[in-house]
Each structure stands twice: as structure tokens, then as C-alpha cells.
Amino acid sequence: MEAEIRNRPAFANIRVTLKQGDRLIAESGAMASMSSTVEMSTRFNGGFFSGVLRRVFGGESLFINEFTTRSSGEIVLTQPTPGDIECIELKGNTLYLQPGAFIACDPTVSLGMGWAGFASFIGGEGLFRLKVSGQGRVWFGAYGGIFAREIEGEYVVDSGHLIAYEPSIHLRAGMAGGIFSSFFGGEGLVTRVTGPGRIYMQSRSIEGLAAWTNAHLW
Amino acid sequence: MTSELQFDITQRPDFALLTVQLQKGQKIFAEPSAMASMSNGIRLKAGFKGGWKKTLGRALGGESLIINTFTAEKAGEVTFAPGCPGDTVHYQLDMSTLYLQRGAFMVHSEGVELSGKWGGAKGFFSGKGLVLLKASGTGDLFFNSYGALIEMNVEDEYIVDTGYVVAFEESLDYDVTTVPGMSTGGKIKSFFFGGEGLVVRFRGEGRIWIQSRAVNPFLNWVFPFRPVQKQS
Amino acid sequence: MNFKIDCRPAAAVLNLSLDPGETITCEVGAMIAMTAGITVETTSHKRGKGGLLKGLKRMFAGENFFLNHFTARHDNQTLMLGPQLMGDIVHHDLDGTLIVQGSSWLASDEGVELDASFQGLGKAIFSGESVFWLKCSGRGDLFLSSFGAIYEVDVDGEFTVDTGHIVAFEDTLDFRIGKASRSLIGSFLGGEGLVCKFSGTGKLYCQSHNPPSFGQMLGPKLRAR
Numbered sequence: 001m002e003a004e005i006r007n008r009p010a011f012a013n014i015r016v017t018l019k020q021g022d023r024l025i026a027e028s029g030a031m032a033s034m035s036s037t038v039e040m041s042t043r044f045n046g047g048f049f050s051g052v053l054r055r056v057f058g059g060e061s062l063f064i065n066e067f068t069t070r071s072s073g074e075i076v077l078t079q080p081t082p083g084d085i086e087c088i089e090l091k092g093n094t095l096y097l098q099p100g101a102f103i104a105c106d107p108t109v110s111l112g113m114g115w116a117g118f119a120s121f122i123g124g125e126g127l128f129r130l131k132v133s134g135q136g137r138v139w140f141g142a143y144g145g146i147f148a149r150e151i152e153g154e155y156v157v158d159s160g161h162l163i164a165y166e167p168s169i170h171l172r173a174g175m176a177g178g179i180f181s182s183f184f185g186g187e188g189l190v191t192r193v194t195g196p197g198r199i200y201m202q203s204r205s206i207e208g209l210a211a212w213t214n215a216h217l218w
Numbered sequence: 219m220t221s222e223l224q225f226d227i228t229q230r231p232d233f234a235l236l237t238v239q240l241q242k243g244q245k246i247f248a249e250p251s252a253m254a255s256m257s258n259g260i261r262l263k264a265g266f267k268g269g270w271k272k273t274l275g276r277a278l279g280g281e282s283l284i285i286n287t288f289t290a291e292k293a294g295e296v297t298f299a300p301g302c303p304g305d306t307v308h309y310q311l312d313m314s315t316l317y318l319q320r321g322a323f324m325v326h327s328e329g330v331e332l333s334g335k336w337g338g339a340k341g342f343f344s345g346k347g348l349v350l351l352k353a354s355g356t357g358d359l360f361f362n363s364y365g366a367l368i369e370m371n372v373e374d375e376y377i378v379d380t381g382y383v384v385a386f387e388e389s390l391d392y393d394v395t396t397v398p399g400m401s402t403g404g405k406i407k408s409f410f411f412g413g414e415g416l417v418v419r420f421r422g423e424g425r426i427w428i429q430s431r432a433v434n435p436f437l438n439w440v441f442p443f444r445p446v447q448k449q450s
Numbered sequence: 451m452n453f454k455i456d457c458r459p460a461a462a463v464l465n466l467s468l469d470p471g472e473t474i475t476c477e478v479g480a481m482i483a484m485t486a487g488i489t490v491e492t493t494s495h496k497r498g499k500g501g502l503l504k505g506l507k508r509m510f511a512g513e514n515f516f517l518n519h520f521t522a523r524h525d526n527q528t529l530m531l532g533p534q535l536m537g538d539i540v541h542h543d544l545d546g547t548l549i550v551q552g553s554s555w556l557a558s559d560e561g562v563e564l565d566a567s568f569q570g571l572g573k574a575i576f577s578g579e580s581v582f583w584l585k586c587s588g589r590g591d592l593f594l595s596s597f598g599a600i601y602e603v604d605v606d607g608e609f610t611v612d613t614g615h616i617v618a619f620e621d622t623l624d625f626r627i628g629k630a631s632r633s634l635i636g637s638f639l640g641g642e643g644l645v646c647k648f649s650g651t652g653k654l655y656c657q658s659h660n661p662p663s664f665g666q667m668l669g670p671k672l673r674a675r
Contacts, residue, residue, distance in 0.1 A: 006599070006658075007459060007598075007599035007658055009229065009232070009233070010232035010233065010303075010459065010460030010536070010599075011459065011460055011536075011537070011538075011598040011599045011658050011659055013598070013599065013658040013659075029663060031612060032611070032612055032615045032656065032657075032658060032659075032660070033603070033609065033610060033611040033612065033615055033656050034610050035608075035609065035610070036607070036608035036609060036610055036647070038610075076601075076656075076658070078598070078615075078658050078659055078660065079659075080659075080660065080663035080664050080666075080667045081659075081664060081667065082232075082233075082303060082460065082536055082597075082598065082659060082664075083233065084233075144229065144233035144235075144299070144303070145228070145229030145232075145233040145235060147228065147229065147235065149255075153258060154258040155255065155256075155257060155258060156255060156256045156257070156258065156260075157254075157255045158251075158253055158254050158255060161254050161255060161299075176253065176262050177261065177262035177263060177264065178263070180264060181262050181263050181264040181265075181286070182262075182264075185250050185251075185262060185263075185264030185284060185286045186250030186251030186252075186264075186284070186286070187250070187251060187253055187262065187286070192258075201254070201255060203228075203229045203233045203234070203235040203254065203297075203299050204233050204299060204301075204303060205254075205301075206667065206668060206671065207671065208251065208299070208300070208301035209301050209302065209303075209668060210301075210668060210671035210672055211251060211301050212300065212301025212302050212321075213301075213433075213436070213437070213440060213668070213672055214672055214673045215321075216433050216434075216437060217437065217672070217673045231457070231460075231461065232460040232461060232536070303460075303461075303536050304461065305461075365457070365461035365532070365536065366456075366457035366460075366461035366462075366463065368456075368457070368463070370483075375485070375486045376483065376484075376485065376486070377483060377484050377485070377486055378482070378483040379481055379482055379483065382482045382483065382532075397490050398486060419486070428482065428483055428530075430457050430461045430462070430463045430482065430532050431461060431532060431534075431535075431536060432482075432532075434479065435479045435480075435533075435534040436534060436535070438479070438534065439534045439535060439553070439661075439665075440665060440668065440669065440672065441675060442665070443665035443666060443668065443669030443672070444669055444672045444673065444674060444675040445669065445670060445672070445674045445675070446674060446675060447674040447675060
């Protein structure tokens with residue numbers, strides 16, 4: 001199954017060419033356009049109850065879509081925000097994603113929703129994380145540009161900027177500075193990540209955009 | 219004079235990210251909430267830089283009263299990004315002055331002084347007018363745009379909608395006015411319907427920086443998506 | 451009219467050079483910068499037609515449809531225009547009719563007639579926001595903007611697009627609003643909402659990103675109105 005990430009990095013989208021027998025798993029709402037020969041079916045993402053919890057807390061929809069074709073066809077997948085898309089090839093390893101970052105994957109990849117822990121929640125990164133593992137390609141996106149850091153020791157990430165991390169990374173919630181500085185200084189709570197391992201960040205955050213917008217509203 | 223600060227601007231031009239490498243003891247000053255990530259050995263302190271007089275000036279300039287100081291207790295990096303999509307650019311001040319519109323300022327090094335300057339906008343109806351910060355001294359300045367950052371040389375006269383002005387050099391004369399070539403009926407309608415109510419007319423010679431997107435049209439677009447206030 | 455589109459594909463601006471007497475029409479709020487020898491006239495909907503009331507209704511519904519007509523009075527006049535959202539701008543040489551998604555119309559010259567009462571596609575109810583469609587007809591320069599990258603599809607047969615991704619299409623195409631998947635439940639819960647199935651032959655402009663999806667993600671985090 002051929003896939004190409006186009007229009008990087010500002011408005012990245014994925015053009016996938018499907019042939020008979022190919023299956024593409026994608027986040028609901030990701031389809032922008034498709035040939036009339038491509039069929040879409042919707043199914044539950046994992047178990048029903050965990051799905052309900054996800055819907056209420058995780059913000060990720062209950063459903064994912066599966067695209068197939070009886071002959072051949074093309075589909076363009078996108079994400080709600082402008083920004084870059086990255087493709088990672090899993091070879092038996094695991095990666096944790098912010099639920100909203102997931103766009104699509106090969107059917108051989110396992111998707112599971114996991115509990116991210118209160119540290120993640122307090123640090124502004126959400127209660128849940130999506131665990132992707134197995135073999136195959138995963139496409140995830142960001143609001144903004146994607147940049148990575150190899151962490152040794154500790155590193156501080158402002159809330160809303162962390163999009164993915166390896167399982168060896170440990171998260172801890174913290175303040176950006178002292179109490180006065182953290183809140184007056186506008187940084188508030190942050191996530192302190194401890195390595196060794198790799199983290200992926202985005203160069204903008206929806207929270208940052210909302211704060212900028214709100215500052216201009218009267 | 220070249221910068222003593224080690225920095226890199228990546229993810230340009232649409233989601234620019236500023237990464238500054240600080241040596242032990244080095245300081246950098248930033249707009250609140252601009253920090254995206256930082257190494258463990260960097261200490262953040264919020265404060266009122268420059269004392270009360272300068273602080274009030276900054277309040278009139280539209281920037282918040284607070285300036286964040288990042289000091290490297292151990293060498294490390296800090297990354298900065300604004301809330302809106304767009305570009306970030308480095309400007310070297312060398313015993314010189316640059317005027318910036320509110321919201322454009324992000325980071326400056328030691329040696330740079332920021333103060334507010336009321337741009338003399340006509341009327342508050344447009345909501346913004348032209349509210350400026352003055353950056354002067356010798357050092358590094360980093361400012362942002364919403365959208366692309368376009369640098370232009372003004373040679374005689376040029377008109378820019380107030381929402382799109384990012385920065386301009388001191389050598390230019392400017393005044394804030396309604397669109398000069400607009401008929402009266404048009405002026406009144408435009409004023410109320412969120413259009414080109416106010417523009418800046420630049421005269422003389424000097425550089426200006428304008429941005430390719432503005433917050434007011436974005437607010438108009440986002441309006442229907444905002445939560446509705448519940449009537450109690 | 452000479453034009454140049456810069457800062458593509460994500461923060462595009464339209465740079466126009468106008469000869470004396472040349473006029474370009476765009477939505478109020480689109481002007482970024484200009485030289486001093488240009489005059490502006492504001493009308494609602496279309497010059498002489500439509501009236502103030504229709505425009506007011508649109509404004510409170512969150513859609514401004516007031517037009518500015520910029521005319522050069524001297525030589526060497528330039529005008530820079532930009533749309534509301536991040537994204538691209540494309541030029542279309544109009545000779546016929548193009549149906550344009552309301553917020554994707556950026557500017558057009560006097561040869562292009564604008565009709566904002568086109569109801570053919572109805573309202574995209576499921577995507578939570580009503581969209582208005584502009585029928586552009588005649589001969590002239592037409593400039594479209596997009597949220598995202600613009601891609602053109604030469605439809606010959608059938609093609610499916612999520613309604614939020616349509617920028618413009620030639621009126622030679624037939625279209626049908628439908629569900630993305632075979633079952634209605636699947637479609638609605640699958641998040642695709644309504645899709646537009648085009649058939650026939652004609653040009654279709656699509657955008658890579660969906661303004662209502664972005665608005666619905668950002669909206670809840672904003673101050674109430």
C-alpha cells in the first residue's frame with residue numbers, strides 16, 4: 001500500500017493508493033476525499049466499555065474507519081489542525097501517542113488506549129494515551145512542526161507540546177518555576193520528562209492558540 | 219555587531235520555533251507563555267523588569283506587565299514559540315530602535331530595553347488601533363508574525379492595515395488614519411463591519427515588516443465556533 | 451491586471467498591480483497593504499444589489515459579505531490581499547461558471563458576476579456549520595483561497611469529497627450529498643458527516659484541511675460569546 005505525505009510541513013496530508021486486498025485503518029474524520037471505488041466501513045476501536053471511557057475522557061472517538069477497495073483507488077487523509085505529519089515504521093516496538101495525534105496505520109499495528117497517569121493529566125497532556133505497537137506503519141500529526149529530542153536525564157516540556165514518547169520515558173508533572181513565576185509567567189504547569197528515550201514535540205499547541213485568541217476577545 | 223547568543227530558528231516559515239542555547243550564567247528575557255520546552259538546568263523567574271515606570275509603559279504598549287527571565291544555572295537550551303502560526307525572525311539592535319506592534323515581541327537578550335508607546339490611534343471602536351512597543355539598545359531581539367513575515371522597503375509612502383503591521387524602523391514617519399481613498403459612506407460602513415477601519419500610513423524611508431494574516435479576520439471566522447453564554 | 455501569489459502554500463498573499471481605472475473586488479477585511487493612489491468603495495453583496503439588510507443578517511450569522519472595490523487612480527499602484535485563515539491562494543481564469551465555497555472566494559475583477567443566493571448544496575448540517583456558496587460567472591480573473599493546500603481534481607466519472615474540503619467546482623459537474631459509508635450510523639459516527647459525490651466531467655478544487663473540524667476543535671477552548 002503506497003502512501004505519500006504531501007504538502008509538508010504546514011498542511012501535511014497523506015495520499016494513499018489502495019489496491020484490492022489492502023486495508024487502511026484511519027481515525028474517524030480523517031478522510032478528505034476518495035475515489036468512488038474506495039469503500040469505508042466503521043468499527044469500534046477496541047472494547048465497548050473502554051471505548052465509552054475514551055469518549056468521555058480521552059476525546060478520541062469511539063470509532064475508527066477501515067478503507068478497502070475491490071479494484072484500486074486513492075484516498076487523501078488529513079487532520080483537523082494545520083501542521084506536519086510523521087510516519088514511523090514499527091518493528092515490534094511501542095510508542096505512546098497523544099490520542100488526537102493518531103491519523104492512520106497499517107492493519108498489522110495494534111492500537112490500544114492506555115491510562116497515561118495523573119502526572120500526564122496534571123501536566124496538561126491528558127488522562128489517556130494511545131499505545132501503538134507491533135509491525136507496520138503509523139502516521140501521526142501535529143499542530144505545527146514536529147521536532148524530536150533524545151532525552152538523557154530530565155527535560156521540561158510546556159503543556160500541549162508533547163505529542164509522542166517512547167515507553168522508556170517517564171512523565172512527572174511540575175511547575176515551570178516557583179509558584180509566582182509559574183502562574184504570573186504564563187507557563188503554569190509543565191511536564192518533566194525523564195529519559196533515556198525519545199520524545200516528539202510540536203512547535204505550536206491548541207492551548208497556546210486558544211490563549212492567543214482569547215487575549216484578543218472582548 | 220554580531221550576536222553573542224547562540225540560537226536557531228527552525229520550522230520556518232509557518233510554525234517557527236526559536237531554540238536558544240544558553241551558556242552557564244547567561245540570561246534571556248521572554249514574553250509570558252512563550253516557552254515551549256527547556257533543559258533541566260534553566261531557571262524561570264517572572265518579574266517586573268525595569269521597574270514600575272517601564273512596567274506601566276509596557277502596560278500601555280499592550281504587552282503584559284510581566285517579563286520572564288530564563289537564567290542558565292547549567293548550560294542548556296530553551297525553545298520558544300508564540301500562540302499563533304507564523305514566522306519568527308532575529309533582529310540585531312546596535313544602539314538602535316525598532317517599533318513593534320503588540321503581540322509581535324517574543325524574546326530579547328540583555329542590553330535591550332522595552333517600553334510602551336501609544337501609537338495615537340483614532341478611536342477605540344476598531345478595538346486595536348496601533349499599540350506599539352519600542353525596543354532599543356544593543357542586543358538580540360526576536361519577534362513573530364501571524365502568517366508570513368514580509369519585509370519591505372518604504373521609499374516614499376505606503377499604506378498598511380493596522381492588523382498587519384508587525385514592526386518598523388525609527389526613520390519612518392507614520393500616522394494612523396482611515397483609508398485615505400475611501401468615500402465617506404464607505405468609511406462608516408467599513409468601520410462597523412470589521413473591515414479596513416484603520417490603516418497606518420508610512421512616509422519617508424525605512425524598513426517595515428508586515429504579516430500576511432491578522433487576528434480580527436480570524437476572530438470573525440472563529441465566532442460561530444465559540445461556546446454560547448448561557449442565559450440564567 | 452498583473453498578479454503574483456507569494457508566501458505559498460500556508461500563508462499566501464495576493465499581490466496585484468493595477469493600472470489606472472482597473473478595479474478589483476474583494477471581501478471587506480482582505481486588504482493587507484497598498485500604495486496611496488487607490489480609492490475604495492464599500493458595497494454590500496454586489497454593487498447596487500443586495501442591500502444593507504442582507505449584509506447585516508450575514509454579519510450577525512458570523513458571515514460578513516461586504517465588498518470593497520479598489521480602483522487605481524494613478525500609475526504604479528499595488529495592492530496586497532489576504533484571506534481569513536492560513537492556507538493557499540490560487541488563480542482561476544474564469545470563462546463560464548464556477549461554484550465557490552463562500553469563504554474561499556478571495557477576489558475577482560469586474561468581469562465576474564457574484565451571486566450569493568445559490569442554494570444547490572443546501573446547508574452542511576452535520577458538520578455543524580452552515581456554509582454559503584457563491585456562484586461566480588462571466589469572464590475574468592478569479593482568486594480562490596483555501597484552508598490547507600489546494601489540490602485540483604479533474605473529475606471524469608465519479609469522485610467523493612467531504613463537504614468541508616470543497617473549495618470550488620465547475621457547474622458542469624453533477625453532485626449529490628450523501629453519506630460516506632453505506633450505513634447512516636456508520637457515516638455519522640465514523641465522523642465523516644456528509645460527503646459530496648461528484649459525477650460528470652469538470653474541474654474540482656479541494657483543500658487539504660477542513661475549517662469546521664479545526665473550528666470545532668478550537669471553539670470549546672475559547673471564551674463564550
